[in-house]
Amino acid sequence: MTVSSFSNPYGSLIDYYRDQIILPTYCRFTSGDDLEKHQKERGKFFTERLSLPAPRFFQGARLIEFGPDSGENALAFATWGASCFLVEPNKNAHPVLLDYFDRFNLSHQIAGLSESNVTAFHAPGDQKSQYDVVDAEGFIYTVRPEKQWMDLFSFLLKPGGVVILSYMEKYGSFFELFLRVIHNHVRRLTGIEANRSARDLYLAKWNSIPHTRSFESWVMDVIENPFVRLHFLFEPYDLCRKMSSSGFTLYSSWPFYRNALELGWHKKRVSALEQLDSTKAFLHRSRVSHFFGVPLFSVRPSLETCLEKTLHLVDGLIDNVNEEAVKELKSYLADLSRWVEDEVLYARPSDRKKALLSIVSVKSILDLLVAGDVHALKIFCNTDAGFTGMWGMPVHYSVFEKQ
Numbered sequence: 001m002t003v004s005s006f007s008n009p010y011g012s013l014i015d016y017y018r019d020q021i022i023l024p025t026y027c028r029f030t031s032g033d034d035l036e037k038h039q040k041e042r043g044k045f046f047t048e049r050l051s052l053p054a055p056r057f058f059q060g061a062r063l064i065e066f067g068p069d070s071g072e073n074a075l076a077f078a079t080w081g082a083s084c085f086l087v088e089p090n091k092n093a094h095p096v097l098l099d100y101f102d103r104f105n106l107s108h109q110i111a112g113l114s115e116s117n118v119t120a121f122h123a124p125g126d127q128k129s130q131y132d133v134v135d136a137e138g139f140i141y142t143v144r145p146e147k148q149w150m151d152l153f154s155f156l157l158k159p160g161g162v163v164i165l166s167y168m169e170k171y172g173s174f175f176e177l178f179l180r181v182i183h184n185h186v187r188r189l190t191g192i193e194a195n196r197s198a199r200d201l202y203l204a205k206w207n208s209i210p211h212t213r214s215f216e217s218w219v220m221d222v223i224e225n226p227f228v229r230l231h232f233l234f235e236p237y238d239l240c241r242k243m244s245s246s247g248f249t250l251y252s253s254w255p256f257y258r259n260a261l262e263l264g265w266h267k268k269r270v271s272a273l274e275q276l277d278s279t280k281a282f283l284h285r286s287r288v289s290h291f292f293g294v295p296l297f298s299v300r301p302s303l304e305t306c307l308e309k310t311l312h313l314v315d316g317l318i319d320n321v322n323e324e325a326v327k328e329l330k331s332y333l334a335d336l337s338r339w340v341e342d343e344v345l346y347a348r349p350s351d352r353k354k355a356l357l358s359i360v361s362v363k364s365i366l367d368l369l370v371a372g373d374v375h376a377l378k379i380f381c382n383t384d385a386g387f388t389g390m391w392g393m394p395v396h397y398s399v400f401e402k403q
Contacts, residue, residue, distance in 0.1 A: 008226035013142040014089045014117050016226060023093055024221040025138070026070040027212045035104055038212070039076035049254040050399050052162070055080030061132040062111070064156060066118045066149075067139045071097035078109035082133070086110065089117035118149050123156055131156045134163040137397075141167035141234050142227045150246035157402040162251060165398050170233040171307060172290035172393035174314060176222060177230065178362060181317040183223050185369050186377065194224050204382040208389065230315035236396065237280045244272060248400035250279065255290065255393060257283060288340065292358065293393040294351035299344045306335050317369075326366045333359050354389060361386030 010016040017024060029035055043054035052058075059081040066087045068074040074084050078101065088094060094113065101107045114121065118136065134153045143149055153163045168176070179202065187197050198219045206215055222228055236257050240250050249272060250257060258275075259282040270278075287302035289295050313329040337359045340352060361384050368377045381387055 008229075010226060012117070013139050013225075013227050017090050018092065020220055022214070022217055022220060023070045023090075023096065024217055025072065025213055026096065026217065027072050029072065029075075029100065032104070035075055035079065038072055039079050042073065042076045043080070045254075049252075050164070050397060051252045052164075052399065058082040058133070062130060063133040063135060064131050065135040066121070067136060068097060069093050069138075071100045073135070073137065075100055075104060075106060077133075077135070078106040079104075082109065083111045084109055085112045085114075085131075087114045087116055087118065087121055089115055091115055118143055118152070121152065123152070128155055129158045132158060132161050134161070137164065137166040140165055142232050144232075146239075146242055147246065150243055150248070154247045154402055159402055161402050163248065163400050163402070165400070166395055167234045167239075168228065168232070168394050169290060169396040170230070170235045170311065171287045172293065172396065173228075173230075173233050174291055174311060175293075175358075175390050175392040176228060176394045177311070177314045177318065178365075180223060180228060181314060181321065182365060182369065182377070182381070184318055185321045186374055189372055189374055195219055198223055200378050201381045205388045209391070229318070230311055234396070236398075237276075237283050239398070240276060240279055243400050244276060247403050249275070249403060251399040251401040253396065253398040255286070255396065257398065288336075288345075288355075290393045290396075292340075292351075292355040293391050294354055295347060296340065296351060296355060297346040303336060303339050306332050306339070310336065321369050323370050326370050330363050330366060333363055354386075357386040358390035361390065 010019075027034070027038070029038070039055075046052040046054040046057070058077055061082045062085075063077055063082040064085040064087065065074055065077070068086045068088050069090070070093050071086070074086055074097070078084050086097065088097065094115070098107075098113070101110055116122075118140070134156055136149070136153075140149065157163065182201060183194075183198060186192070186201060187194065190197065192200070195216055199215070202223075203215070206218070211218070236253070240257065243250070252258075257279050259278045261282075262278065281301075284301040284304070285298045287304070287307055289297055291307060310329065310332045313325055313332065316325055317329070337356055340355050340359075345352065364384070365377065365380065365387065368380060
């Protein structure tokens with residue numbers, strides 16, 4: 001069952017997932033080659049992007065993963081030698097997960113399987129400081145209040161242990177939100193079923209880059225997901241600040257949150273507050289890079305007010321496309337376009353051009369939405385290079401170390 005995106009009847013993301021026929025990240029591994037390819041790609045990402053040298057870092061580690069879903073990532077951890085305690089509240093995923101581990105002869109690497117969700121998980125007192133790694137990918141940005149799971153992760157980890165997070169980031173999710181605007185409006189006008197409507201609009205875009213999951217899974221998990229809304233999205237500095245209050249310091253991230261341009265004597269002590277301030281300044285200059293998904297690093301802080309207004313307007317259009325809001329959004333997009341064109345940026349000419357082209361595409365689509373021309377909209381979405389090439393940087397990863 002796929003629900004309407006026009007309202008959110010669900011109390012939590014797991015309630016939404018339980019109501020679906022398909023699992024959000026199921027990759028349908030059928031052979032050892034599938035698993036080997038996945039664990040090699042994961043290992044390369046951890047090593048090169050997050051400075052966690054896999055598989056060595058995970059060898060012999062006690063790891064607890066929240067939200068493993070069908071278990072592909074858990075299989076990689078187990079292949080590397082981690083003892084995995086898995087916490088998956090969607091019981092529909094359990095048979096798939098257990099079958100995977102049995103099929104690849106890794107069942108002995110499962111230390112436990114719980115159907116609790118992260119907010120209800122109560123670790124026994126003897127589990128305090130037991131784990132080397134906590135992994136919570138994908139869903140965690142929807143779980144509020146954050147303090148609850150941050151303190152839980154701190155309780156579970158040994159000093160020097162790490163928590164690995166992935167989540168949807170606020171500024172990088174503009175285009176993801178915009179896809180929902182188009183999809184919802186077309187469905188309102190036509191009444192077409194969600195997957196059919198999404199294929200009519202987005203199949204060319206989807207086929208422009210490689211994927212490990214199905215198109216239908218993406219539609220369910222992003223385009224129809226009622227939790228892909230601005231209210232839930234993480235702002236990186238706010239995340240770093242809140243994690244700090246629970247006893248964590250930023251170890252690494254992708255994209256970079258730490259000031260990669262910093263220089264100084266290697267023995268100089270930098271306080272946690274100084275590090276947070278430096279991270280905050282670097283992130284302000286990286287907002288537009290995250291927005292477009294290409295390096296557009298600014299000498300000055302990015303257009304904070306313009307970006308905030310743009311995000312709030314596009315989020316509102318998910319519920320209702322009205323001419324006044326569209327006009328205001330186009331005005332802010334024009335400001336952003338002038339800024340990208342004229343600002344002193346660290347940027348390749350091709351990336352600056354790509355960003356400007358995507359703004360032109362968004363403004364054209366907004367005009368078609370107001371006109372209600374579904375036929376022209378479908379043609380445009382499947383043929384316009386500015387649209388098919390725009391993704392932004394919606395998913396961020398970060399690693400925090402327990403002090």
